Amino acid sequence: MQLEIVTPDKKVFQGEVSEASFPGASGAFQVLNSHAPIVSALAKGAVSFTTPEGKQSMIVDGGVVEVKNNVIVVLAEKVIG
DSSP states (O other), X not given: OEEEEEOSSOEEEEEEOSEEEEEETTEEEXXXXXXXXXXXXXXXXXXXXXXXXXXXXXXXXXXXXXXXXXXXXXXXXXXXX
């Protein structure tokens, strides 16, 4: 799957991932390969994902995530770390 994490001022991450977990506004959820299309609001919390190099994570301060055709786009208000 392709994951792209973008803030209003820059692209924070773009690359291939095997899974990703998000702090959804209604609770945390995980996205795996061939996930059904979804759009969800994000709460403040950790976005974690597994790349070929290993597990990574960053804290987002809200935003929106869209999953469609194995492409995940995160529009984050701010990435804290």
